[in-house]
Amino acid sequence: MIRIQARTEPSSLMKLASPLIAILCTLIFGCILFSALDKNPFQALHVLLIAPLSDIYNVGEMLVKMGPLLLCAVGLSLCYRANMWNIGAEGQLLAGALGGSVVALTFIDSESVLVLPCTLVAGIVSGMLWSAVPTYLKLRFNSNLILTTIMFNYIGLYLLIWAVNGPLRDPDGYGFPESALFSDATILPTLVEGSRIHLGILLAIIAAFIGWFILAKTHLGFQIRVFGADEPAAKYAGFNSKKLSWFVMLFSGALAGLAGVSEVTGPIGQLVPNISPGYGYSAIIVAYLGRLHPLGAIVAAVFLAVLYMGGDLAQIEMGIPIAVVGMFQGVLLFFLLACDFFIRNRLIFNKPITH
Amino acid sequence: MxxxxxxxxxxxxxxxxxxxxxxxxxxxxxxxxxxxxxxxxxxxxxxxxxxxxxxxxxxxxxxxxxxxxxxxxxxxxxxxxxxxxxxxxxxxxxxxxxxxxxxxxxxxxxxxxxxxxxxxxxxxxxxxxxxxxxxxxxxxxxxxxxxxxxxxxxxxxxxxxxxxxxxxxxxxxxxxxxxxxxxxxxxxxxxxxxxxxxxxxxxxxxxxxxxxxxxxxxxxxxxxxxxxxxxxxxxxxxxxxxxxGELAEQDAGYSKKEGLHTVFSMTSLNLATKHPFGTSLKDISFELKAGEILGIAGVAGNGQDELMAIISGEDERNTGAALALEKQSIGQLSAAQRRKLGMAYVPEERLGRGAVPDMSLTENTLLTHSQGFIKSGIVQWKPLTDYAKKLIAQYKVKCHGEFSEAKSLSGGNLQKFIMGREIGQNPKVLVCAHPTWGVDVGAALAIHQALLRLRDQGAAILLVSEDIDELFLLADRMAAVCDGHLSPVVKTLDTSIDEIGQWMAGTFIHSPSHHSEETTA
The missing domain is CATH 3.40.50.300 (P-loop containing nucleotide triphosphate hydrolases)
Structure with missing residues (x-):
């Protein structure tokens, strides 16, 4: 019989190595998968992981995908550190995109420099609003945060689809479900000439450092860590659990909202139904891959962004279905959680007692 | 035979x-x-x-x-x-x-x-x-x-x-x-x-x-x-x-002290239990004086946990004026606000409540002792680390250093650390539950002496323990709880293990002489 036994002293080296082991396992799994699909596994992995970093254009596109992933993941890292299981980054991102678009389209004829900040703030506030409702429901009625945030992802998605098909649809757009193109005053400036690398990416990296600063340096961050690590101790110390829950959820909602509004005012330039290929969900994997550490999330976000890019390239160059990206992400999370499990526990194979 | x-x-x-x-x-x-x-x-x-x-x-x-x-x-x-x-x-x-x-x-x-x-x-x-x-x-x-x-x-x-x-x-x-x-x-x-x-x-x-x-x-x-x-x-x-092993230093008989003015009081507190098999508190009144240790005896599960939680504020129900610190009602305050007014606690569970297992002793110091170590929301890690080092040395906590995780310490050493952290805040009132439970003889002695020093500095100490010998050793006045009732409070020197034992069994509950606010003067 096999038993599971907790390790007394989990190795701290393995805690850091676990993402690498998980990535390695995922690559091995990938080789098997591509072989089964009759594709050359090494070529496939090359296209998937190396090609996205091969030239400056691809790197730029990779960073464009990294931005929203990182913004969402930083917020989620704080939530998960506080044991708030927020699965709603996707919905908060869509809400941010929608809220920002409303402002951008309202002031579409304005040339003022204030329009862009207003649009960004609108996106941030919308994201916060979208995370506030599940938070309120949890604190007031003790509803399950995982369920309500997932529900709000769908509500956000269909609200956005309704908006682009209805009130926000471009009157001159021949009936396509898209808004009008935003004015230049509401478009995020690009940072590198000739690429789509926009200000939102810089904001994402700044957000990661802010997240790190909060957790490591502030009393608030300390309280968040205590709350997540040991709730009875937080209660004993008299920490205000409601305040902490509100903070991490609103912080996460704000960053996800910023990610959403950065997409529509950045690379997309208008509101369309499919602004996110599931950034808010992938950010969960980024957060875990980054060990719930906001700076770790930067590295993890790059990796997932490469995977997104590689998925596109693999589809174009090798005819590998785009679903492979989702599969890779899922398998990666699976191996990551499995590694973490074996760091904390070990398997014991029962042997008969010999006298 | x-x-x-x-x-x-x-x-x-x-x-x-x-x-x-x-x-x-x-x-x-x-x-x-x-x-x-x-x-x-x-x-x-x-x-x-x-x-x-x-x-x-x-x-x-x-x-x-x-x-x-x-x-x-x-x-x-x-x-x-x-x-x-x-x-x-x-x-x-x-x-x-x-x-x-x-x-x-x-x-x-x-x-x-x-x-x-x-x-x-x-x-x-x-x-x-x-x-x-x-x-x-x-x-x-x-x-x-x-x-x-x-x-x-x-x-x-x-x-x-x-x-x-x-x-x-x-x-x-x-x-x-x-x-x-x-x-x-x-x-x-x-x-x-x-x-x-x-x-x-x-x-x-x-x-x-x-x-x-x-x-x-x-x-x-x-x-x-x-x-x-x-x-x-x-x-x-x-x-x-x-x-x-070696002849450990034994607890000698300690002198008993007379309390001064009343610092903390509980007046006719009635509180229904939140848990189906918990104990409701019934009409509890007592006064805690500066410079004394008030011992509360009782068999586990007779309302001690509920009493501690309502005093510390972990039980968030508003008890208004039933709790008073220096004549000011504190029943409406949160646990954190009560701490700021000078209350400190040593909880029964050391690991998981009194200290966060996966955090260092420095971080565990900050858990309850934040005063002076926070400047506009930012933790001053350097002075905090120095202070944690000082606590470790002062209370002879055996560990690798202030970076050691709480879970790596033995129960006795962790208890010395928690005790030191709470005493270090110069509390007016220290509420202490089962301080030496599961602690080795040497650590117990150190903890006893720390409590007595704090008392002699004029703090009021409420000591809840199941160890009746410990209560007789340390407490200046004593009472017992049974089924959520508090017995009369008496001077330790005027009572006996036998009497307290009977009170632990509840003999005081229906006796006509029961009035828990008995003065000891």
């Missing part, structure tokens, strides 16, 4: 030979050997972590040893499970009872019997009544367990072993949950059982009990058998020396 003669000629009831059990990072039993004759009451002594529990779990089939032999009635056996142990005639009463509160006594007993045993017994209820009369257990088969006191529940556990015609009864610290009167009742039962040939293995760390009731004692230290002795020929002090 006749028994001693009898023993010499019979085969041992159980013989353990060279039992070894290795846990990850800890050798729990190291070549332990022990022999128990029929009718012998044998004490297993040792400090916390000496390996007593592992050894009895081995006998009861819960833990399988890595090596060593068990010989039962002259035959080598391997006890693979508790049911195998019960089949042989081994019964065990755990420290934490395993009874279903919503079932009756006989239903609870029926649950652990095999169909074969049930047919053999026939009418279970009448057999319980018969055994109850024979041994003076006073157990009614039809009463529901939730209506029974802790002492009665323990007797149900013993009864459960008796109906299975037990030949070896193991008791894991049976007296820690009993009032002094209940303890002597239990000893009577044990003596009767032993006279009939039942062997008893008795785990305890209360030495005077061991010298009173046990014929033989085996002393464990760090998993090894250090010594065996006949307790009747020893004194508690000489046994303590064997347990601890």
């Amino acid at each position: 006749a028994e001693t003669l009898k023993k010499r000629h019979s085969i041992p009831r159980i013989e353990l030979a060279n039992i070894t059990k290795q846990y990850p990072g800890c050798l729990a039993n190291d070549n332990v050997s022990l022999t128990l004759m029929p009718g012998e009451i044998h004490a297993l002594l040792g400090e916390n972590g000496a390996g007593k529990s592992t050894l009895v779990k081995t006998i009861y089939g819960v833990v399988s040893p890595d090596s060593g032999d068990i010989i039962w009635d002259g035959k080598a056996v391997s006890i693979k499970s508790p049911s195998k142990a019960r089949e042989l005639g081994i019964g065990m009463v755990f420290q934490h009872f395993s009874l279903f509160e919503t079932l009756t006594v006989s239903q609870n007993i029926e649950l652990c019997l095999t169909p074969l045993q049930l047919t053999k017994i026939g009418n279970l209820a009448s057999s319980i009544t018969a055994l109850s009369e024979k041994y003076g257990l006073n157990v009614d088969p039809d009463s529901y367990v939730h209506s029974l006191s802790i002492g009665e529940r323990q007797r149900v556990e013993i009864m459960r072993c008796l109906v299975q015609s037990v030949k070896l009864l193991i008791l894991d610290e049976p007296t820690s949950v009993l009032t002094p009167q209940e303890v002597s009742g239990l000893f009577q039962v044990l003596r009767t059982l032993a006279q009939e040939g039942c062997s008893i293995l008795f785990i305890s760390h209360k030495l005077h009990e061991v010298t009173e009731v046990c014929q033989q004692a085996t002393i464990l230290r760090a998993g090894k058998v250090i010594d065996t002795c006949e307790p009747a020929k020893e004194t508690p002090a000489s046994i303590a020396k064997m347990m601890v």
Whole structure:
């Protein structure tokens, strides 16, 4: 019989190595998968992981995908550190995109420099609003945060689809479900000439450092860590659990909202139904891959962004279905959680007692 | 003694030979050997972590040893499970009872019997009544367990072993949950059982009990058998020396102090319990004075936890003016606000409540002591680290350093650290629950002295403990809780273990003289 036994002293080296082991396992799994699909596994992995970093254009596109992933993941890292299981980054991102678009389209004829900040703030506030409702429901009625945030992802998605098909649809757009193109005053400036690398990416990296600063340096961050690590101790110390829950959820909602509004005012330039290929969900994997550490999330976000890019390239160059990206992400999370499990526990194979 | 003669000629009831059990990072039993004759009451002594529990779990089939032999009635056996142990005639009463509160006594007993045993017994209820009369257990088969006191529940556990015609009864610290009167009742039962040939293995760390009731004692230290002795020929002090190793500095009698003005008061507090089997607090009033230690005795589960939670503010219900600190109502304040006003707490659970297991001692200092270490929301880690180092040195906390995680410390050292952290905030009121529970003798002494120093500096200390000897040692005034009622508060010098023991059993509750706000002047 096999038993599971907790390790007394989990190795701290393995805690850091676990993402690498998980990535390695995922690559091995990938080789098997591509072989089964009759594709050359090494070529496939090359296209998937190396090609996205091969030239400056691809790197730029990779960073464009990294931005929203990182913004969402930083917020989620704080939530998960506080044991708030927020699965709603996707919905908060869509809400941010929608809220920002409303402002951008309202002031579409304005040339003022204030329009862009207003649009960004609108996106941030919308994201916060979208995370506030599940938070309120949890604190007031003790509803399950995982369920309500997932529900709000769908509500956000269909609200956005309704908006682009209805009130926000471009009157001159021949009936396509898209808004009008935003004015230049509401478009995020690009940072590198000739690429789509926009200000939102810089904001994402700044957000990661802010997240790190909060957790490591502030009393608030300390309280968040205590709350997540040991709730009875937080209660004993008299920490205000409601305040902490509100903070991490609103912080996460704000960053996800910023990610959403950065997409529509950045690379997309208008509101369309499919602004996110599931950034808010992938950010969960980024957060875990980054060990719930906001700076770790930067590295993890790059990796997932490469995977997104590689998925596109693999589809174009090798005819590998785009679903492979989702599969890779899922398998990666699976191996990551499995590694973490074996760091904390070990398997014991029962042997008969010999006298 | 006749028994001693009898023993010499019979085969041992159980013989353990060279039992070894290795846990990850800890050798729990190291070549332990022990022999128990029929009718012998044998004490297993040792400090916390000496390996007593592992050894009895081995006998009861819960833990399988890595090596060593068990010989039962002259035959080598391997006890693979508790049911195998019960089949042989081994019964065990755990420290934490395993009874279903919503079932009756006989239903609870029926649950652990095999169909074969049930047919053999026939009418279970009448057999319980018969055994109850024979041994003076006073157990009614039809009463529901939730209506029974802790002492009665323990007797149900013993009864459960008796109906299975037990030949070896193991008791894991049976007296820690009993009032002094209940303890002597239990000893009577044990003596009767032993006279009939039942062997008893008795785990305890209360030495005077061991010298009173046990014929033989085996002393464990760090998993090894250090010594065996006949307790009747020893004194508690000489046994303590064997347990601890070197002659530890003993707690001497400390002088009692008279409290000054009232710092904290609770007035007619009534509070319904939040948990189905918790204890509601009933009309509790007392005053706590500066420069005194007020001790609250009581058997676990009589409202101590509820009382602590409402004083600390962890129970967030607004009690308004029922709680007052320096004449100001604090019942409406949060736990954090009460701390700021000068209240500090040492909770019963050290790891997981008093300290975060995965955090360093520096971070655990910040858990409750943030004053002076936060500047506009930013933690000043450097002075905090220096302060944590100072605490560790001052309270002689054995650890690798201020970066050590709380979970890497032994219970006693962590308790010294928590005690130091709370005292370091110069509290006006310190509420302290079971401060030396499970702590080795040396650490207990240090904790006692720290408490007395704090008292002498003028702080008011509320000390909740199940250890009645500790309360008599430290407290200036005393009271007892029973079923959510608080007894009168009296000066320690004016009362006796016997009186407090009766109060722990609730004799004060319906007596007309009960008025808990009794003045001690």
